[in-house]
Amino acid sequence: MKVFIHTYGCQMNVADSQEMGRHFSGMGFEHARARAEADVMVLNTCTVRQHAEDKALSAIGRLKGWKRDREGRVLVVAGCAAERLETTLKRRFPHVDLVIGAKDMDRFGEIVGGYLRSRAGDFDWFEESGSGFMDSARGEGGTFRLGGSDDTSFVTIMRGCNYSCSYCIVPAVRGRESYRTPGSILAEVREGAARGLGRVMLLGQTVNSYPDFSDLLDEVRRVPEVAEILFMSPHPHYLNDKMIRTLASSPIFSDEIHLPVQSGSDRILRAMKRNYTRGEYLSKIERLRSAKPGLVLGTDFIVGFPGETEEDFLRTLSLWDEAGFDRAYCFKYSHRPGTEAAGSADSVTDEVKEERLSRLLARIESRRTGPASRTEAKP
Structure with a gap:
């Protein structure tokens, strides 16, 4: 069985897609190089701007033919647009099998695995949905690269946002901030570094609102195989003097800051x-x-x-x-x-x-x- 994951939007979505891939790898799936090879297709969607959402909806519509071409194929729509539109997607696109919103990324493997085991049609993904960012729910499969930089490990350290910027839909679709433990973050960094991914990108909606973010940066710096550390996206409010001193303390911290x-x-x-x-x-x-x-x-x-x-x-x-x-x-x-x-x-x-x-x-x-x-x- 093969899966093809198409990602729209930000680096957080790229990291989420990598996590989805690890879940599929743990279930024995291989990575399809093209959608024509795939038994399962995942669209990981974005809704931060209308244009991004429209692109995803257009792609969902076009995939009706992909479903029809081979019996038994499964189409999963996930991510932020799925969270915002989950009550209407199934009605508008009856060829969609699963809708998994951004708030349920921590249970992605459980929900997809449950559906694949229950193909008789009695599986209700809305009742199976939940929330919370739990380290124990992270995928246990092997390496599952989906494109992008071959030397960068994208490590999500938190999800959600506690800010309420008046133009931004992210808090509504990703929920309040939830944080991974430092130990689980460092374990993922070490795992990636052992595979040759010495460039580490720490990710979060407001990544530097992570509690004791400067201390976390210093801990990641101490992983021997790590050669460069970046992060995305920081909020100016949380850029304080301690963080600035930490960033100046070692050339491992990238000069590139957004x-x-x-x-x-x-x-x-x-x-x-x-x-x-x-x-x-x-x-x-x-x-x-x-x-x-x-x-x-x-x-x-x-x-x-x-x-x-x-x-x-x-x-x-x-x-x-x-x-x-x-x-x-x-x-x-x-x-x-x-x-x-x-x-x-x-x-x-x-x-x-x-x-x-x-x-x-x-x-x-x-x-x-x-x-x-x-x-x-x-x-």
């Missing part, structure tokens, strides 16, 4: 509920740059947030220049049902969003400094 700012306007940052000001952000990265002179700093920007004025946008443009970022991922605001910002009556037109995104990208491109600079436009 620290999303979202806007250069204090008014918009307050409306977004980001819990820092422009000045506080600039002060933190100044201390970080002083401690790590080779810093390669990336960020995220959102343009067209409800109520954003031309003056607010100009503050974002000027922040790009003042902060000295090396790269940026730039997004148009995406309306996500259920978020606080989605209820705002004051919105920016699509035309203005497009125009501001183009201006921001042009400003970024005008100050490219070499290979480290990279600009990504996201719809």
Whole structure:
């Protein structure tokens, strides 16, 4: 039996897909190199922006033919869009066999295994769903690489988010923060390092809100085979002096740090509920740059947030220049049902969003400094 896992979205989803793969490996599955070979197909979905969700829904529709081509195939829709839309997916796409939301990733193997043992059709995955991030539920299968860097171990240290940024759907679909134990994290790091994965990427929605994150970084540093440590995605609020000192303590900690700012306007940052000001952000990265002179700093920007004025946008443009970022991922605001910002009556037109995104990208491109600079436009 073979499984093909298609991943949409962020590095957290990549790590979740690796975990799904370990569960399938533990059940005796092989990794299909193409969907045509697969007996089981998993779509690990994203819902952070409407465009990502639409791509997944389109793919689900097209897979009706894949199911029809071979009797007995199983289609699993998992992840964040599955969490948000789980009550409608089965009705809209009757060829979908299982819907497993992001809050149930810790029980993925149990739910899929139960379904495969109960193909008579009496298995109700909604009743089988649960929540909580338990180390004991992690897959016990062997190596199951799904593409990407061959030398990087993606290690999820926490799931969920306790923040309530007014534009973000993540807390609704991934739930409150839950943390793995340091011992289980270090065991996974050692296991990966023993397989030659000396580059470690620690992952979490707000990864540095992990309790005693600086101490965890230092523990990972002490694993002998680890050559480089990165993390994604930190929140500026939790970038404190202890963390900065830790990052400066060893060259093992990568010079590449991605620290999303979202806007250069204090008014918009307050409306977004980001819990820092422009000045506080600039002060933190100044201390970080002083401690790590080779810093390669990336960020995220959102343009067209409800109520954003031309003056607010100009503050974002000027922040790009003042902060000295090396790269940026730039997004148009995406309306996500259920978020606080989605209820705002004051919105920016699509035309203005497009125009501001183009201006921001042009400003970024005008100050490219070499290979480290990279600009990504996201719809």
